[in-house]
Structures are given as structure tokens and as C-alpha cells.
Amino acid sequence: MKYKYIIPYVMCFLFVNQITYTQDLKKAISKIDAYHKELSNSFQKQNSKNFTENDLKNWVITSEHISSTSGVHHLYYRQTYNGIEIYGAEASIHIAPNGNVISKNNGFISSLEEKIVGGKTPSLNPLNAVMAAASISKYKISESLKILDVVDTKNHEFIVSKGGISSSEIPVKLMYQQNKKGEVVLVWNLSIDDLQGQNWFSYRINATTGELVDKIDWQVNCNLGDNHDHNHETENSTSVPSKVYEVVTMEKSLEEYYALLGGSYRVYAMPVESPNHGSRTLVTGVENLTASPFGWHDTNGSPGVEYTFSRGNNVYAYDDIANTNNPGSTANGGGSLNFDFPINTTWSAGNRSLPAAITNLFYWSNIIHDVVYQYGFDEASGNFQQNNYGKGGSQNDYVRAEAQDGVGTCNANFATPADGSLPRMQMFVCNSRDGDLDNAVIVHEYGHGISTRLTGGRLNSGCLSNLEQMGEGWSDYYGLLLTMKTGDTGPASRGIGTWLVGQAGNGPGIREFPYSTNMAINSHTYIRTQTAVAPHGVGSVWAMMLWEMTWGLIDQYGFDTDIYNGTGGNNISLSLVTEALKLQPCSPGFVSGRDAILAADIALYNGANQCIIWDAFAKRGLGFSATQGSTNSNADNIQAFDLPPTSFSAPTSFCVTETIQTGLSGGMPAGGVYSGPGVTDDGNGSTYSFDPFTAGEGSHTIIYISNCGGSASDSTLVTAAPAAPAITNDSFCAGDSVTLTATPNDTNNTIEWYDTANGGNLLFTGNSYTFSPSGTTSVYAEEVLSPIPVSVTVSHSNSQDIGNGSVACGAGNGAHTTSSYWRVFNLSGDFGITDDFNILQVQFGLQSISANFTATVRLHSLSGALNTSNLTLLASQTVLITPSNNGTVVSVPISVAIPAGTIVVMEVFTPAQSGRLFMMGSNPNGETSSSYISAVDCSINQPSSLASIGFPNIHYVMNIIGEGFVSNPCTGLRAEATAMADNVPPIAIAQDFTVFLDTNGQATVSSSNINNGSSDNCGIASMAVSPNFFNCAAIGNQVVTLTVTDTQGNINTAQANVTVLDNIMPSIGTLSNQTITGNINCQATLANYTSLISATDNCGTPTITQNPLAGTLITGTTTITLTATDASGNFNTTTFDVIIEDTTNPTINAIADQTVNGDASCQGSVADYTSLAVVSD
Missing domain, CATH: 3.10.450 (Nuclear Transport Factor 2; Chain: A,)
Incomplete structure (x- = not known):
């Protein structure tokens, strides 16, 4: 079994058990970032309480929901330290559907780190x-x-x-x-x-x-019959793990199921308060199908009842006579759900009439649930239901209504744990009266559950334990409202709890006074809370104020008997009070409760009822100047009967070209009428529209007339947008800076430079903009009108904003040496002054003095946390104050210029008088119900006791008056200025070039071969030639292009002729000498020897020729020349010899025998006969 702690942990952005259906989850996620930013911004504005950045950024969300009646998104936070939650350090922010902040409350601890004492890890388990x-x-x-x-x-x-x-x-x-x-x-x-x-x-x-x-x-025991008090408790109980039910899709309409769901109940039906006020009746069809769509006896969200006795989705009613806190007997209506039982209104132990009493308790517990559901106490906000039917919140927390509880007598209580845990109502008997028949007391007790669940969020049940909390008042109020009837009047006397304590129906009830708008019957005013017993006496004063307000609304709108859907003053009152519970802070006081109702009126009714609300509260001492002091005390408040002064703050200025401005407000109190040039009142008492074009240029007065009486006015300035400024362009080379200049139409105006024609990023402020662009760049110059000076009074009207510092005395003369009491003015955060500010004077309220004395005002700037080491003196002024200034606001001229964003600390003190140092400020304990003068005895250097000194209307005044500036709303036309990157092409000059092919038949050229003195003003980045590669096919004249690129990428070209030549001769082989046989004539024909040899060339195959040519008749030895010639005419030769060989013998003719005469010796000489021979070959 899982258990839920009374203050459950919830990590940031994780809504554990808080959003149980997709639609709300998506809405929450889509808005939550903006809300968290608003949280930090809003709480930072309270820096006068010395908050540091860490104080405001460390928190968890405890709960959140969107109100079903107002649409306001309520978010509740708790401060953390090192991830651990801080009990009682609560905050909240409440955002209207239009995004406006309706209310914000900050109960975080300031300067938290400095206040941490002791170990940071537990020694105890x-x-x-x-x-x-x-x-x-x-x-x-x-x-x-x-x-x-x-x-x-x-x-x-x-x-x-x-x-x-x-x-x-x-x-x-x-x-x-x-x-x-x-x-x-x-x-x-x-x-x-x-x-x-x-x-x-x-x-x-x-x-x-x-x-x-x-x-x-959490359980306070008081006897109603004795001190006219009763007890209430806030319970931390066990819870059953919640099942998230889907929204049921029904086949029939609710009306068709109604007969199956409804019961009959004989009860003292609403609005009958008790047996003293009417008889019982048998009622049927009383279940409200919006609040209880499956009737009062369903728990599973399907047609048909789960229980035929006094139990259902909203309540389980039973007796606890034995005081076991466990169910005793119930009222059983059987299958027909007929709860009709006899009753004896004179209670005794022997005649308890339990079924009838339990039926009445069951009926009224369901009635309250259904009624307040219409006013926003629903599943998402933390109401009491077993099954939430998929509508958000945590379930399994029906009310355990214990009749005739044996724990006590003449009393009643209601225990309210966090959402998702079971609450418990205990009704007692008192002598012969049964509290289960006193319907105002039943509603009262249930009212504790309402106020506890709604104040501080549904998962925080600890927000109504402070002394000034008004829990008893809200409970009386709900009891009164649900038992109102036609014919009732405000001045009539209305006692509460009359039946239970044995009084007649017109008895005074259990409070000090019965409730009545007649001051002679009920004289309660705010000051009564100082001596009233808390919480019941304090609560009764609050209930009287709410009763007063209710009758003011009824006087205006009438009384409507339709408690569920009516539009009467009683319905409006219930709406306001219930919604205000969500808006008020944890540990509220009367002022914060009143302000929450005023905020609820704005959220629900556009502020239509502000005057009625103020009239009611002012009548009872909770007027405009009332202060609640510390809500942990009910003895430090100051009452006031004044109404808020009518005030109006108009927007400072508009541009004449702007469209009609809608939803404007600013009049206080709300509920008035706006008029003026260009003004159209919206008729809702809250807003108006303004058309700058209709109003025209100039200053226009807008008047606000409050329905509460009185009027106020303020002016709005309509200005015209300036024309586009005159600009100068410039050009640049890469890497250089460029300066663009714009000249405003009015020298009092300034120039802002942007990167787009509309919107975009602000680049520079000034007439000349110097930058280093990477390429051609356009920027846009806009003339900005001078800020509009406005007179500003920066006023802290809340005395809680006074900071408490240290006190020290000088060297025996009472001189002021360290800061004592001061007030912080965060001009930007608190008052929206984002520009420079000129302080012209300061003001402070003076209570009472009996002799002349001087007061010194010091202005400091604050950097960091609020302590003396972070203060820098800006200016100091001393003035003489006389008793004639008593009860007035003292003005002190003091001039100092404050740079934008400065946080100013104002300090007022007096020099030593009679050994004492007097300072204006608040109680060191933080109790700020009135202003104080602190007397410090320098001999002991300790603050003495502090005394309140009256004049509640002026005691809290500490103002800064000066001249501020607001931005002019007119947006001038933008002029485009261009930083033009250099766009002048370079000068390209080319020259012709001859290139020779290499042995591979290739050749290349470079830009240096072709360039003939190209140039550029920004420098040449690169040059290239194309084509730059040649082969044998390109032999001859080729046109090439020289491309020159400068540093800005500008390009120019020039052409040139490249002559491609081949001067490489072919390579040819060799042949050996050739021998051939000649013919009979020793001749031979020369063969073709070109095929017997090979030749190569870098550009293809060369042609081989032979000399002498083939076919030539040769004899003897002939030298042959072979020539290889390429396409370019380059040639190479080789030679060899061809030799003719003769193999035919020659022929010779016969010569006749010759006779030679011999000599004497018979010898003769052979003659030469060769000449006789004929030889051929």
C-alpha cells in the first residue's frame, strides 16, 4: 500500500498526480515555461525583501490547475534548498487566459543561504x-x-x-x-x-x-456551547493509490440514466437550516448532473449504483458513536434508494434516529459538493471524490461523514488532508440536539475542506494555520449562503449554529454577534481581530465582511434561488469568494484575502463589482489604507474606512500608425467609464480601446470616471514615425572594414542598425556603423525617436517593503555609522523604469514630533544582497522638520541621476538627540502594521522597544519623485545601406605563345606563359588558362583563354594564340647490305625494302620511303636510302647497299689454228691473240 504525505514532493516540470488527462497536460506544458519566467520576473520585483537569484530559482511545483469558472491558470510553488523542500515557504502565480498576471504571492525566504543553520544531513533517522x-x-x-x-x-x-x-x-x-x-x-x-x-x-x-x-x-478542540467555538483539523491520512479513470462515453443521455441514479431523501432540504427553520421534505432529483454525473451512489463511472446505502462517489456517511473512526451503521435506502426514515428531533441515547440523521448528513454533504462544484471547487482544484472521472486532480478522497461521533459533544470538525487522501467530517450531539440536523454547521465544517484545499493549492494542507487566517469566517460564510432564502434581508439577525447549541431559530448563534449588515446588531470592524479569540473570533469578523459584501451584491443584482446556475448577487458572491481562495497566498490575512476577492472580480467579471466590494470592506474597517501587518499575528493590524482614491494611468504614448489598441485599462477602482479623443469605452467597467489615428498627433487627455465616485485623468502622447534616414553606401576589398553612415532627420534622434528590413537583430546604435563584412552585405538603418520624458512618482505603499538593517552608534555622540532602516526601490523590476532616471525629490511620512529636529535622507545604490557592504552613497540631504509637519508627507529636494538598472535604497534617520538616534522604519521583528520611530540608546548600542505612532494614512509613505523616460513607440522606416564588395573585374592581358610537343606527343602551358601583365585594384587571387594541354591533334595554331580572378571573385578573360609544334624526328630501324643475282646482262630490278624496316614517331606512324625506288634496274653495288617522315615533316634515314652477283660464265669465239714459223731452233714466239678473241658475258 502506498501512502501520500500531507505535503507531497513534486519535482519541477513533473506534475505527479496533478494532471490526469492529456488535454490539461498539454496546456500546462505549452505554457509552463512562460509562467516560470513570469514567476522569476515577478518575484524578483520584490527584491526589496532582499531576495537573491538562488532564492527565487530553487523551487518545486506543488500543484496547478486551470479554473473552470475564470480560466485562470493557478500555479503553486514551494522553495527548496539543495533539493529539499522548505516547510511554509510557499509562492503562487495566477495567469489569466489572456496571459495577464491576475495575482502573485511570494512567501519564499529571502537570503536563504545566510539563514541556513546546522547540519545539512540528518543525524537522526x-x-x-x-x-x-x-x-x-x-x-x-x-x-x-x-x-x-x-x-x-x-x-x-x-x-x-x-x-x-x-x-x-x-x-x-x-x-x-x-x-x-x-x-x-x-x-x-x-x-x-x-x-x-x-x-x-x-x-x-x-x-x-x-x-x-x-x-x-491540526485538530483544535473547543466547545460550541461554552466559548461558542468549535474545532477543526487538518488531517494527514493514508490514501489509496489513485486510479486514473477514463472519461466514460455513455450510450444514453444523463437524463435517461437519471432515473437509475437518483434517490429519494427525506431531509431538511436546502435552504432549510435546521428543524428550527422548517420541516423535512421528501426530495428527489436533487443530484446535480454536472457535479455528480452518475448520481450520488456511483463510484465506477458506469450506469447503475454501487451502493444502496449512504455511500457514493462524494461521501460515505455513517455513525461513529463508538469513536473508532471506522464506519458504523449507515442509512440504507434499499434497491429503490428510498431514504425515508422517521425522526425524533429531541436526541437521546435511546432514541438517536440514526438513519434519518445519517440521511440528512449524506444529503447535505452531497449538496455542498454539487453546489461548490459550480463555483470552481472541482476535481482539478482538489475536491472530494472517490472517482474523478478523468477530469484531473487526485481521487480516492470522498468525505467520511461521521454522524453522532463519540469523540466529543457540542462540537464538530473537518479533517482535510492533501488531495487524494480521505477527509473526515465528525458531527457531534449537544445535549438533546443532534448536529447532523444543523445544516449550517454541516456546511461550515465542509467549508473547512473547501478553504484548506483551495488556499495554496490542493496538495498543500498547511496554509491556514497562521493567527490571522480566516478559515472560520469562510466556513460561516458558506453556511450562511447555502441557507439563504427568499425574504431574507441584510439587516436581519442571522445566528450560526443555533440548533446545535439549543437556541431558537432566531437565536444569536455561536459567535460574539449574529450576522447583520446593521452595525447596531453586529459592530465588528477589522480592529476587533486584535482582541478576538483566534481562530473563531477572528473568523467571525471576516465572515461579517463577506456577509456585508454579499448583501451589497444582492442589492445590486437581486437574490436568485437557483444556487447552481443563478445570476443573483448571492451567486456572484459565491463565485468571488471561491475563486479568491485560489488567488490568495498561503497564510493569508484580511488584506490579502480582500485583495484576492478584488482580483477574482477582475478575473470573473472584469472588475464590475469593485465598488461594491470596496464599500463592504471599508464599512467594516478594511478600507484602502488598512494594513494587516504580519499574518502570523492578529494584534498588529490597522483598520481604515477609506475607499481607494480614483486613479488612472494611461499608456505613455502610441504611434499614429498603430492599429486600434484594445483591452486597455488602468482605472482604479475598476467599474468606471473611460472617455477622451480616440477613446471608446468597452462598457464593461474595466477596459477601453484607443485609436491613435483618430486621436491624431499630440498629447491627449483620457478621463476615467469611477462608479465609486471620483474621476482621474492621464495623458497619452501620439507621435509620428520618422522617415527613413539618408544613408551612404561603401565598397570594400576582402578583409577590409567598411563604414556605413546614416543621417537622422532629427539630430536629437539616434540611429539603430539591424540585419533585416523588418525585425531582426540590433547590430549597433550610432550614426556610423563600422564592420568587416565577408561579402556584399545589406544592413538597415532605423531612426529612433528620443525617449519621452515622464514625471514619475515611485511609491512604496506597503510598509513590509522596509528593510531592517543593523544599528551602530558613533564615538559617543550618536552619529549614524551603518544603515539602520531603509526602503528598496527596484526601478526596473518594481516600476518598469528601464531607462535612466533623474531623481528630483523624495518624500517620507511623518507621524508626530514635539520639537524641531533635523532629518537626513540618504540615497544609495545597491549591488547584491541588502547589506551595508553592497551600498554606495549617491546623495544625501538634511532638512529641518518642525511639529507643523506632523501627520504630513515631508518633501526633500535631492537631485541625482540614476543610470538604467540601478536599485536605489532610500534611508531616513535623525541625528542624536538626548543620547538617542531616531530612525524612520519598521519593527525589527518584521511586524509592519504601522510605521515606527526607533529609539537607539548609544550607551548600550541596542534598539529599545518600538512604539506605534498612529497616522495610518501616511505612516508608510516613502516616495521617490523624478523624471523618467519611456521609449517612443513609433518605429521609423528603415533605409537599406549596402557594403558592396568590390565588383570591378580585373584587367586581363594575354600574349601568344609557342609550345613544342615532347617525345610523348604532349605539351602544356601555364597562366604565366600566357599572362602579359594582368592586374586588379584589390589584387589578383588566381589566373588560369584553358585549354592548357595539347597533343599531336592540336598541332598548329590554338586559341586559349586566360581567366583572371580577383580577391572578391570578380573575373575577366583574354585570349591568345598558342602555336603547337612538333620538332621531334621519327625513329627508323636499319637493314644490312643485300646481295642479289643479276641477269645475263648483270642487271637486277631493285626491290621495295620499306616493309623490311620499322619506324616510330611521337605523333603517330611515320611514312617510310626508299631511294632509289623499287623497280629500278641496277648493276653492281647500289646504296639504298630509306627515309621515315612524320606528319610534321620531321624525317630520319637509314642506308644499306644492294650488291648484284654475276654467276654466268662469259663466252669467247674460236680462233683458227695459227701456224708459227719457228726459228732456227725450231722455236717460235707466241703472238698475242687476245685481239683475235671475241668474248661476251
């Missing part, structure tokens, strides 16, 4: 903490303590066993809390519901020492 709490309350632990469940390790959240001291398991969670000394210490937060049912203590046990830091009894 959860069981030690429970034992320490038991010891403090003298509970005897009779069962062993053990941890049943670790709910969350990261956030140190545990469930501890009952230990014989608690009726339910004990939730324990590690937190921080600020103690009465202002220190923030680590604590274990736990609660124990004692077995006797007399107390439900919530403890904060120091996690280091085990000492008690804080203890609150």
Missing part, C-alpha cells in the same frame, strides 16, 4: 524523529517502530508504523523550516493522530538535535 515527537507529547510507544515503506529515497520520505501511538501510519519527510529566530534548519516533518482522537499534531523535529522546532495541532 525517521524512527528517531518519531520517538522524539512521542517524547515531546508524552506518548508511550507500545509497539515497535519500523519503516513500512520508503516512498521516495531521493526526497527522504518514509512511512513509519503506528507504534501504538497513532491511529494511522506516520508519514515522515525530510524538510527545512524557518524557526522563530529566523534560522532555517533541517527538520523531520511528521504527524501523529493520537489514539484518543483529541489531537492531530504536526511536528517539525530538528533532524540534528531532536529538538522541537515547530508543532501545530
Whole structure:
């Protein structure tokens, strides 16, 4: 089983058990970032309380929802330190559907880091903490303590066993809390519901020492018949894990199912208050199908009832006579749901009429649920239902309505844990009267559940424990409203709880006075809370104020008997009060409660009822000048009966070209009429529209007449947009800077430079803009009108804004040496003054003096946290003050120029008089119900007791008056100025060139071969020639292009002729000499020898020729020349010899025999006969 702690942990942006249906989740996610920014911005404006950045950025969301009646998005936050939540440090912000902030509340601790004291990790474990709490309350632990469940390790959240001291398991969670000394210490937060049912203590046990830091009894026991008080409790109970039900799609209409869902109940039906005020009637069809779509006896969201007795989705009614806090008997209506039982209104132990009493309690508990559902107390906001039917919030928290509870008598209570945990109502008997028949008391008790769940968010049940909280008042109020009837009047006397305490129907009731708008019957005013018993006496004063307001609304709108859908003053009152509960801060006081109702009126009715609301509260001392002081005290307030002065603040200026401005406001109090040039009142008492064009150029007065009486006016300036300024362009080379200049039409105006023609980014402010563009760039010059001077009074009208500093005395003469009391003016954050500001004078309220004295005003600038080391003196002025200034606002001329964004600290003090130093400021304890003069005895250097000194209307005044400036709304036309990158092409000059092919038949040229002195003003980045490669096919004259590119990318070209030549001769082989046989004539024909040899060339195959040519008749030896010639005429030769060989013998003719005469010796001589021979070959 899982358990839910009373203050559950919720991490940022994770809405655990808070948004259970997709539509709301998407809405939340889409808006949450903007809201968180608004949270920080809004809370930072309260820097006068010395908040640091870390103070405001560390928080968790505890709950959020969108109001079903107003559409306001309510978000609730808790401050953290090192991820651990700080008990009681609560904040909230409330955003209207149009995005406007309706209300914001900051209860965070300022300068948190400085206030952390003690260990940052617990020395005690959860069981030690429970034992320490038991010891403090003298509970005897009779069962062993053990941890049943670790709910969350990261956030140190545990469930501890009952230990014989608690009726339910004990939730324990590690937190921080600020103690009465202002220190923030680590604590274990736990609660124990004692077995006797007399107390439900919530403890904060120091996690280091085990000492008690804080203890609150959520159950206050008072006897109605004695002090006319009663008890109420805030319970931290066990919860069942929530099942998220889908929205049921029904086959039939609700009306068709109605007969199956509805019951019959014999009761003192609404608006009958008790048996003293009317009889019982048998009612049927009383279930409201908007609030209880499946009737009062359904829990599963399907047609048909789950229970035929007094139990259903909204309430489980039973008796607890035995005081066991467990269900006893119920009222059983059977299958027909007929709850018609006899009754004896004179109660006795022997004649309790339990079925009838339980039926009445069941009926009224459901009636309250259904009625307040119409006014915004629904599932998403944390109402009480077993099944939320997929509509948001946490479920499993129907009301346990215990009739004739045995825990006490003449009393009643309502226990309200966080959403998702079961609440409990306990009704008692008182002598012979049964509280279950006193319907105003039933509503009253249920009202505690309403106010607890709605104040501070549905998951925070600890926001109504401060002394000035008005819980009892809201409960009386709901009891009164739901029992109003036709014929009632405001001046009539209305007692509350008359039946229970044995009075007649027209009895005075249980409060000091019955409720009546007649001051002679009920004289309550705000000051009564100072001495009234808290919480009931305090609450009754608040209830009287709400009653006064209700009758003011009824006087205006009438009384409507339709409590669900009516439009009467009573309906409006219920809407305002219920919505205001969501808007007010945790631990509210009367002023914050009043302001929440005023804000609710703006959210719900556009402020139509502001005058009625102010009249009612002012009549009872909660007028405009009333102050509540600390809400932890009910003795420090100041009442006032004045109405708010009529005021109006118009927008400073518009541009004549702007469209009609709608939804403008500014008149206070709301509910008036606006008029003036170009003004159209919207007729809703809240807003108007303004047409600058219709009004025309110039200053126009807008008048606001309040329905409360009085009027106010303010002026709006309509200006004309300036024409585009005159500009000069410029050009540049890459890497250079360029300066563009714009001349405004009016020398009093300035020039702003942007990167786009509309919108865009601001680049520079000034007439000349110098930059280094990477390429051609256009920028846009806009003439900006001079800021409009406005007279401004910066006023802190809340005395809580006075800071408390240290006090020191000088060397025996009472001189002021360190800051004492000051007030912080965050001009930008608090007042929207974002430009320079000239302070001309300051003001402070003077209460009463008996002799002349001087006062010194000092103005400091603040940097960082609010302490003397972060203050820098800007100006100081001393003035003489006389008793004639008593009760007035003292003006002190002081001139100082404040740069934009400066946080100014104003300090007022007097020099020593009679050994004392007097200073204006607030109580050092932070109780700021009135202004104080602090007397410091320099001999002991300690502040003496502080005394309030009256004049409530002026005591809080500390103003700064000066001249501020607001931006002129007119946007001038923009002129385009261009930084032109150089666009002049370079000068390209080319020359012809001859190139020879290489042995591979290739050749290239470069830009250097072709360039003949190209140039550029910004420099040449590159040159290229094309084509730059040649082969044999390109032999001859080729045209090439020289491309020249400068540093800006500009290009120019020139052409040239490239002559491609081949001067490489071919290569040819060789042949050996050839021998051939000649013919008979020794001749031979020369063969073709070119095929016997090869030749190559760099440009193709050369041609081979032979000389002598083939076929030539040759003889003997002939030299042959072979020539290889390429296409370019280049040639090469080789030679060899051809030799003719003769193989035919020659022929010779025969010569006749010759006779030779011999000589004497018979010898003769042979003659030469060769000449005789004929030889051929």
C-alpha cells in the first residue's frame, strides 16, 4: 500500500498526480515555461525583501490547475534548498487566459543561504524523529517502530508504523523550516493522530538535535456551547493509490440514466437550516448532473449504483458513536434508494434516529459538493471524490461523514488532508440536539475542506494555520449562503449554529454577534481581530465582511434561488469568494484575502463589482489604507474606512500608425467609464480601446470616471514615425572594414542598425556603423525617436517593503555609522523604469514630533544582497522638520541621476538627540502594521522597544519623485545601406605563345606563359588558362583563354594564340647490305625494302620511303636510302647497299689454228691473240 504525505514532493516540470488527462497536460506544458519566467520576473520585483537569484530559482511545483469558472491558470510553488523542500515557504502565480498576471504571492525566504543553520544531513533517522515527537507529547510507544515503506529515497520520505501511538501510519519527510529566530534548519516533518482522537499534531523535529522546532495541532478542540467555538483539523491520512479513470462515453443521455441514479431523501432540504427553520421534505432529483454525473451512489463511472446505502462517489456517511473512526451503521435506502426514515428531533441515547440523521448528513454533504462544484471547487482544484472521472486532480478522497461521533459533544470538525487522501467530517450531539440536523454547521465544517484545499493549492494542507487566517469566517460564510432564502434581508439577525447549541431559530448563534449588515446588531470592524479569540473570533469578523459584501451584491443584482446556475448577487458572491481562495497566498490575512476577492472580480467579471466590494470592506474597517501587518499575528493590524482614491494611468504614448489598441485599462477602482479623443469605452467597467489615428498627433487627455465616485485623468502622447534616414553606401576589398553612415532627420534622434528590413537583430546604435563584412552585405538603418520624458512618482505603499538593517552608534555622540532602516526601490523590476532616471525629490511620512529636529535622507545604490557592504552613497540631504509637519508627507529636494538598472535604497534617520538616534522604519521583528520611530540608546548600542505612532494614512509613505523616460513607440522606416564588395573585374592581358610537343606527343602551358601583365585594384587571387594541354591533334595554331580572378571573385578573360609544334624526328630501324643475282646482262630490278624496316614517331606512324625506288634496274653495288617522315615533316634515314652477283660464265669465239714459223731452233714466239678473241658475258 502506498501512502501520500500531507505535503507531497513534486519535482519541477513533473506534475505527479496533478494532471490526469492529456488535454490539461498539454496546456500546462505549452505554457509552463512562460509562467516560470513570469514567476522569476515577478518575484524578483520584490527584491526589496532582499531576495537573491538562488532564492527565487530553487523551487518545486506543488500543484496547478486551470479554473473552470475564470480560466485562470493557478500555479503553486514551494522553495527548496539543495533539493529539499522548505516547510511554509510557499509562492503562487495566477495567469489569466489572456496571459495577464491576475495575482502573485511570494512567501519564499529571502537570503536563504545566510539563514541556513546546522547540519545539512540528518543525524537522526525517521524512527528517531518519531520517538522524539512521542517524547515531546508524552506518548508511550507500545509497539515497535519500523519503516513500512520508503516512498521516495531521493526526497527522504518514509512511512513509519503506528507504534501504538497513532491511529494511522506516520508519514515522515525530510524538510527545512524557518524557526522563530529566523534560522532555517533541517527538520523531520511528521504527524501523529493520537489514539484518543483529541489531537492531530504536526511536528517539525530538528533532524540534528531532536529538538522541537515547530508543532501545530491540526485538530483544535473547543466547545460550541461554552466559548461558542468549535474545532477543526487538518488531517494527514493514508490514501489509496489513485486510479486514473477514463472519461466514460455513455450510450444514453444523463437524463435517461437519471432515473437509475437518483434517490429519494427525506431531509431538511436546502435552504432549510435546521428543524428550527422548517420541516423535512421528501426530495428527489436533487443530484446535480454536472457535479455528480452518475448520481450520488456511483463510484465506477458506469450506469447503475454501487451502493444502496449512504455511500457514493462524494461521501460515505455513517455513525461513529463508538469513536473508532471506522464506519458504523449507515442509512440504507434499499434497491429503490428510498431514504425515508422517521425522526425524533429531541436526541437521546435511546432514541438517536440514526438513519434519518445519517440521511440528512449524506444529503447535505452531497449538496455542498454539487453546489461548490459550480463555483470552481472541482476535481482539478482538489475536491472530494472517490472517482474523478478523468477530469484531473487526485481521487480516492470522498468525505467520511461521521454522524453522532463519540469523540466529543457540542462540537464538530473537518479533517482535510492533501488531495487524494480521505477527509473526515465528525458531527457531534449537544445535549438533546443532534448536529447532523444543523445544516449550517454541516456546511461550515465542509467549508473547512473547501478553504484548506483551495488556499495554496490542493496538495498543500498547511496554509491556514497562521493567527490571522480566516478559515472560520469562510466556513460561516458558506453556511450562511447555502441557507439563504427568499425574504431574507441584510439587516436581519442571522445566528450560526443555533440548533446545535439549543437556541431558537432566531437565536444569536455561536459567535460574539449574529450576522447583520446593521452595525447596531453586529459592530465588528477589522480592529476587533486584535482582541478576538483566534481562530473563531477572528473568523467571525471576516465572515461579517463577506456577509456585508454579499448583501451589497444582492442589492445590486437581486437574490436568485437557483444556487447552481443563478445570476443573483448571492451567486456572484459565491463565485468571488471561491475563486479568491485560489488567488490568495498561503497564510493569508484580511488584506490579502480582500485583495484576492478584488482580483477574482477582475478575473470573473472584469472588475464590475469593485465598488461594491470596496464599500463592504471599508464599512467594516478594511478600507484602502488598512494594513494587516504580519499574518502570523492578529494584534498588529490597522483598520481604515477609506475607499481607494480614483486613479488612472494611461499608456505613455502610441504611434499614429498603430492599429486600434484594445483591452486597455488602468482605472482604479475598476467599474468606471473611460472617455477622451480616440477613446471608446468597452462598457464593461474595466477596459477601453484607443485609436491613435483618430486621436491624431499630440498629447491627449483620457478621463476615467469611477462608479465609486471620483474621476482621474492621464495623458497619452501620439507621435509620428520618422522617415527613413539618408544613408551612404561603401565598397570594400576582402578583409577590409567598411563604414556605413546614416543621417537622422532629427539630430536629437539616434540611429539603430539591424540585419533585416523588418525585425531582426540590433547590430549597433550610432550614426556610423563600422564592420568587416565577408561579402556584399545589406544592413538597415532605423531612426529612433528620443525617449519621452515622464514625471514619475515611485511609491512604496506597503510598509513590509522596509528593510531592517543593523544599528551602530558613533564615538559617543550618536552619529549614524551603518544603515539602520531603509526602503528598496527596484526601478526596473518594481516600476518598469528601464531607462535612466533623474531623481528630483523624495518624500517620507511623518507621524508626530514635539520639537524641531533635523532629518537626513540618504540615497544609495545597491549591488547584491541588502547589506551595508553592497551600498554606495549617491546623495544625501538634511532638512529641518518642525511639529507643523506632523501627520504630513515631508518633501526633500535631492537631485541625482540614476543610470538604467540601478536599485536605489532610500534611508531616513535623525541625528542624536538626548543620547538617542531616531530612525524612520519598521519593527525589527518584521511586524509592519504601522510605521515606527526607533529609539537607539548609544550607551548600550541596542534598539529599545518600538512604539506605534498612529497616522495610518501616511505612516508608510516613502516616495521617490523624478523624471523618467519611456521609449517612443513609433518605429521609423528603415533605409537599406549596402557594403558592396568590390565588383570591378580585373584587367586581363594575354600574349601568344609557342609550345613544342615532347617525345610523348604532349605539351602544356601555364597562366604565366600566357599572362602579359594582368592586374586588379584589390589584387589578383588566381589566373588560369584553358585549354592548357595539347597533343599531336592540336598541332598548329590554338586559341586559349586566360581567366583572371580577383580577391572578391570578380573575373575577366583574354585570349591568345598558342602555336603547337612538333620538332621531334621519327625513329627508323636499319637493314644490312643485300646481295642479289643479276641477269645475263648483270642487271637486277631493285626491290621495295620499306616493309623490311620499322619506324616510330611521337605523333603517330611515320611514312617510310626508299631511294632509289623499287623497280629500278641496277648493276653492281647500289646504296639504298630509306627515309621515315612524320606528319610534321620531321624525317630520319637509314642506308644499306644492294650488291648484284654475276654467276654466268662469259663466252669467247674460236680462233683458227695459227701456224708459227719457228726459228732456227725450231722455236717460235707466241703472238698475242687476245685481239683475235671475241668474248661476251
